[in-house]
Amino acid sequence: xxxxxxxxxxxxxxxxxxxxxxxxxxxxxxxxxxxxxxxxxxxxxxxxxxxxxxxxxxxxxxxxxxxxxxxxxxxxxxxxxxxxxxxxxxxxxxxxxxxxxxxxxxxxxxxxxxxxxxxxxxxxxxxxxxxxxxxxxxxxxxxxxxxxxxxxxxxxxxxxxxxxxxxxxxxxxxxxxxxxxxxxxxxxxxxxxxxxxxxxxxxxxxxxxxxxxxxxxxxxxxxxxxxxxxxxxxxxxxxxxxxxxxxxxxxxxxxxxxxxxxxxxxxxxxxxxxxxxxxxxxxxxxxxxxxxxxxxxxxxxxxxxxxxxxxxxxxxxxxxxxxxxxxxxxxxxxxxxxxxxxxxxxxxxxxxxxxxxxxxxxxxxxxxxxxxxxxxxxxxxxxxxxxxxxxxxxxxxxxxxxxxxxxxxxxxxxxxxxxxxxxxxxxxxxxxxxxxxxxxxxxxxxxxxxxxxxxxxxxxxxxxxxx
Amino acid sequence: xxxxxxxxxxxxxxxxxxxxxxxxxxxxxxxxxxxxxxxxxxxxxxxxxxxxxxxxxxxxxxxxxxxxxxxxxxxxxxxxxxxxxxxxxxxxxxxxxxxxxxxxxxxxxxxxxxxxxxxxxxxxxxxxxxxxxxxxxxxxxxxxxxxxxxxxxxxxxxxxxxxxxxxxxxxxxxxxxxxxxxxxxxxxxxxxxxxxxxxxxxxxxxxxxxxxxxxxxxxxxxxxxxxxxxxxxxxxxxxxxxxxxxxxxxxxxxxxxxxxxxxxxxxxxxxxxxxxxxxxxxxxxxxxxxxxxxxxxxxxxxxxxxxxxxxxxxxxxxxxxxxxxxxxxxxxxxxxxxxxxxxxxxxxxxxxxxxxxxxxxxxxxxxxxxxxxxxxxxxxxxxxxxxxxxxxxxxxxxxxxxxxx
Numbered sequence: 073x074x075x076x077x078x079x080x081x082x083x084x085x086x087x088x089x090x091x092x093x094x095x096x097x098x099x100x101x102x103x104x105x106x107x108x109x110x111x112x113x114x115x116x117x118x119x120x121x122x123x124x125x126x127x128x129x130x131x132x133x134x135x136x137x138x139x140x141x142x143x144x145x146x147x148x149x150x151x152x153x154x155x156x157x158x159x160x161x162x163x164x165x166x167x168x169x170x171x172x173x174x175x176x177x178x179x180x181x182x183x184x185x186x187x188x189x190x191x192x193x194x195x196x197x198x199x200x201x202x203x204x205x206x207x208x209x210x211x212x213x214x215x216x217x218x219x220x221x222x223x224x225x226x227x228x229x230x231x232x233x234x235x236x237x238x239x240x241x242x243x244x245x246x247x248x249x250x251x252x253x254x255x256x257x258x259x260x261x262x263x264x265x266x267x268x269x270x271x272x273x274x275x276x277x278x279x280x281x282x283x284x285x286x287x288x289x290x291x292x293x294x295x296x297x298x299x300x301x302x303x304x305x306x307x308x309x310x311x312x313x314x315x316x317x318x319x320x321x322x323x324x325x326x327x328x329x330x331x332x333x334x335x336x337x338x339x340x341x342x343x344x345x346x347x348x349x350x351x352x353x354x355x356x357x358x359x360x361x362x363x364x365x366x367x368x369x370x371x372x373x374x375x376x377x378x379x380x381x382x383x384x385x386x387x388x389x390x391x392x393x394x395x396x397x398x399x400x401x402x403x404x405x406x407x408x409x410x411x412x413x414x415x416x417x418x419x420x421x422x423x424x425x426x427x428x429x430x431x432x433x434x435x436x437x438x439x440x441x442x443x444x445x446x447x448x449x450x451x452x453x454x455x456x457x458x459x460x461x462x463x464x465x466x467x468x469x470x471x472x473x474x475x476x477x478x479x480x481x482x483x484x485x486x487x488x489x490x491x492x493x494x495x496x497x498x499x500x501x502x503x504x505x506x507x508x509x510x511x512x513x514x515x516x517x518x519x520x521x522x523x524x525x526x527x528x529x530x531x532x533x534x535x536x537x538x539x
Numbered sequence: 540x541x542x543x544x545x546x547x548x549x550x551x552x553x554x555x556x557x558x559x560x561x562x563x564x565x566x567x568x569x570x571x572x573x574x575x576x577x578x579x580x581x582x583x584x585x586x587x588x589x590x591x592x593x594x595x596x597x598x599x600x601x602x603x604x605x606x607x608x609x610x611x612x613x614x615x616x617x618x619x620x621x622x623x624x625x626x627x628x629x630x631x632x633x634x635x636x637x638x639x640x641x642x643x644x645x646x647x648x649x650x651x652x653x654x655x656x657x658x659x660x661x662x663x664x665x666x667x668x669x670x671x672x673x674x675x676x677x678x679x680x681x682x683x684x685x686x687x688x689x690x691x692x693x694x695x696x697x698x699x700x701x702x703x704x705x706x707x708x709x710x711x712x713x714x715x716x717x718x719x720x721x722x723x724x725x726x727x728x729x730x731x732x733x734x735x736x737x738x739x740x741x742x743x744x745x746x747x748x749x750x751x752x753x754x755x756x757x758x759x760x761x762x763x764x765x766x767x768x769x770x771x772x773x774x775x776x777x778x779x780x781x782x783x784x785x786x787x788x789x790x791x792x793x794x795x796x797x798x799x800x801x802x803x804x805x806x807x808x809x810x811x812x813x814x815x816x817x818x819x820x821x822x823x824x825x826x827x828x829x830x831x832x833x834x835x836x837x838x839x840x841x842x843x844x845x846x847x848x849x850x851x852x853x854x855x856x857x858x859x860x861x862x863x864x865x866x867x868x869x870x871x872x873x874x875x876x877x878x879x880x881x882x883x884x885x886x887x888x889x890x891x892x893x894x895x896x897x898x899x900x901x902x903x904x905x906x907x908x909x910x911x912x913x914x915x916x917x918x919x920x921x922x923x924x925x926x927x928x929x930x931x932x933x934x935x936x937x938x939x940x941x942x943x944x
Contacts, residue, residue: 147879152834367802368795424795487833490801492904496911503915510919514926 111313120239120309121248123302125255127188128232130299131225132259134199135163137292138218139359140267140377141285143366148281149211153360157483160359162215163222164476171468174227175326175461178234184322185307188231192296192303194224199293206286226468228299230324235306238322239313250392257388259295264362264381267292268373326461333466339454339521340463342512347447347467348474349505350412353419353498354440355475356482358383364422364491369429379433386437387444394445402527404453405513407446412509414439416502423495453523569625569656572815574897575602578752580708580737584700587635594699595638595856596710598735598755601627605656607896608649609735609755610856613696613712614638617731618662618854619757620647620861621817623896624654638859646859657896659787659817660857663759664869665690665776666729670768671877682873686767688776692852693717694729709734727764727886733757739900745831746822746891747799749902754820754895761888770883772876775890778847778869779809779819780861786844786868787811791823796902800824801833807841808899809870818899821892825874827884837875839890844868 107115138145138159146156178187198221205214232252240248271288279287313319358380365376398407414435421432455463478501485494516523525533578600585595598609606629608622622631630650638646649655671683696714703710712731715724739751750756761773779787792806800822809819821839828835847869874888875881882888893900 146834150834152832363802368797368804426793426795486801488801490797490799491804492796492798493908496908496915500911500915503919506919507922510923510926514922514930517930 111309111317111319116309117239117243120235120306121251123306123309124232124235124239124248125252127192127235127299127302127306128229128252128256129259130192130199130296131195131221131228132256133263133295134195134202134221134292135225136260136263136358137199137202137267137289139362139380140264141271141288142360142362143373144268144271144281144285144288148206148285149209149214151211152483153486154480154483155211157356157359157479158215159218160356160479161476162218163225164472164479166219166222167226167472168469168476170223170227171472172328172330172465174230175324175465176328177227178231179323179326184231184234184238185310188228188235188303189300189307191224191228191231192300195221195228196293196296196300198222198224199289199296203286203289203293206282206289208286209282226472234322234324235310238310238319246395247392250395253391254388257384260384261381261388263292264377264384265374268377324461326465327458328462328465329459330462332459332462335459336463336466337454338515339512339519339523340451342508342515343447343450343454344467344470345508346408346412346505346512348470349501349508350415350443350447351471352474352478353415353501353505354383354436356479357419357498359479360482360486360494365429368491369426379429382430382433383437383440386434387441390438390441391445394442398442398445398449400527402525402530404446404450405509405516405524407442408450409506409509409513411439411443411446412502412506415443416499416506419495419499419502423492423499450523454521572623572656572897573605574751574753574815575605576752577738578602578607580735580752582703582705582708582710582735584703584710585631585633587639589635590639592698592700593639594696594712595633596699596703596733597631598708598733599631600735600737600752600755602752603627607753607755609733609894610647610860611699611712611731611733612854612856613694613699613714613731614855616662616664616691616852616854617696617712617714618660618857619733619894620660620856621658621755621894621896622649622655622860623657623817624649625656626651626654629654638855643855643859644862647856648860657811657817658860659780659811660854660861661819661894662778662854662857662867663691663731663775664778664852666761667774667776667871668767669772669774671770671772671881672768674877677876677878682772682774683770683877684768686771689716690852691729707734708736721765721767723765723767725765727762729764730760730762731757732760741799745800745826745836746803746824748820748822748891748893749799749900750893751895751897751900753897754893754900756891756893758889758891760890761882763886766882766886770877770879770881772873773882773888774871774873776869776871778867779844780811780857780864781846781866781868782812784866786846789841789844789870794902796904798905798908799902802836806902809844810899814899815897817894817896819892819894820899821890825888825890827875827880827882827887829885829887829889831889835880835884837880840873842871842873844870 107113108119110116138156142156145151146153178184182190198217201220202214202217205211205217233249236245236248236252267288270291271284274287275284310321314321361380362376365371365379366373371379398404418432418435418439421427422429451463451467452460482494482497485497513524515521580598580600583597583599585597587593594613596611598611600607604625604627606624606627608624608629608631610620610631612618632648632650634646637643666689668686668688669681669683670686674683693716694714695717696712699710699712710733712733713728715728719725734756736750736752736754739749741747741749748756759775781787788810790808790810792808794804794806797804803822803824805823807821807823811817823839823841824836825839826835827837845868847867872890874890
């Protein structure tokens, strides 16, 4: 607690100066719109919401920079696909560990405000180092940049959620989560469609290939600076709200006890398998997708960028809708089953047909959104509440482990065996996921579990127990 | 003996047939074009008993009912004459004095003459070079500032006997320009590596074209030559015999399978008539490094075929076999784009093609892919089935719902 007080005092001393300079809107507000400055008013919360949304924009924009510039990175840095995919692997490695400690760091060490600022700094520094690696033609520096970027990336998402809970709990929380997610997807989409074009504009200035790449990535770093500014502004506003409303600094409330792992039930392990095997077949595919669409389907670079981002485009509006659907109907396992089967079909279309890939990618986008809405809440049904933090941390951790390993494997397969075999690898992963879903369904049926109850059954059970 | 004979048209033109009738077609196809699983292949460099050594390589592939003759030579520009016969006893006879004369028609004859089912020829006439330094448009034509082309007829070639390897059934024509004022080829060469096969298989080196006993592989490699521009693109001009008034047709076959040539989803074919007939087959990819990895692959663009009434330079062996036939067609293969990678990386460029008769070999999904797919799709289905049966037939259990909180 003492530490936190110190942090808060430190923030008080520095905060207003910095944020005042960086966000003139916040400074100009008092004269024109008093409601905007009153932390108890909706207008002010909307301002905070705006800042929260842009807080994550930079990290999502820059996460998929390599995917958007795959051809350019490989050509300018003279690396094969295996080494290219290391850029994604290096992002995931720190998060294998950090997923357990992100919440701890925010709650006990930094506090939410400093935590957010520090993680934003990591993202900025990581992206700048990544760009410098291009400018100095040093691939190891680019990899190191992605590592630093990874340290900040996932933890910042935790911080973002904590802020959302702290400001909007009991008010517009679900909407806020939805909007934050949508904003993240917008960041990814803008990246996919913008970076290639930006590279060609920088290239026209006539510098060497790797310098062009570095400069393009450095321009991308502006979004990270924007995020950092948002983090500073949020810290100031949060601190100000604390002073005016006497509200507490937000906490993740996560308690991670690694010894809980031995108590995890079979359904939970199956959920982990579903999660890892599923995401392994989505994110590395998107990382490698752009060139796939140009080589196999003859798309232009622009069109390939657009179709590669369609998963994110669909996910932005569909996530809230599917969330509502799953909430209203229950039957989570069935929804997960639908999502996994659709993904399997989508990958099969991409692998074995020459049909227009828009069909397959739209299916992938829909199933990806559906899975996220149906899978993650299931954890809460099979884990006691006090272990929930550990379970989610573990799930994210092994997801990152899976992503790191599969990124490398995917790059190696592509270099030696080509896209068809890569797709077969992804199909095998999704199929493993499907197998786990089927097992989960059977285990749940056999144990008489609650995973596949409809919403009405859940309601009835709740009522009967409260009586 | 040295008389001009009626040009052989080989396989006549007939209406295109749907692929479903493939087997029917196959059984109706002339014996020489049906294809064989295995052949007895021999490579022989036919010597000129009187004059200095000349490069005339005869590849004879004998099957149970047919014989294929490939005659490769660097007399004039590098060229190959392909003859398919419907007997296992056909032979090639060479009249050197006629072949080396200004009117070589009749210098090459396959006996018995009525056994010839198909014949055609390829001539590699010129090597073009373009400087693409200031070309940003990858589809630009020409792809850069052109330099004077190398006419391959005016090159000197090594003795193929030296590189003849009966074990791998291969040999290499390696050449450089006779007149090379700037010394571009002082340490470099253009090599045509020819390889025949006694059975079907697939080489380890990309692009890993599937070959059969009915085919012969040519690998063209430009190595060590000093390019005249900073970002030089090379283009090979190939001439071939047309069928009557028409040029052979060019087919781009798109496939889903890139297992053997990562990220290449296309197979290009030059067909001299409706199938089965003679074909030339290649993947639209070349390599700028000897290992031929994906990072060194560059696109190989083919131009449409255009008739050339008087193409220069002439190939003596083609004229020796086909007489003074002049319905030649030509096309260009351009390797790489200005965006790179390119020849400038390592001063290396290689490209491969197959030449053969019958139906062009087609890739099928590998057993490994089929196996993985069978397991990947079968396992969840089986588990669902087995589990479903167990749940239906097994004892039912209900447990009291325990709230988590």
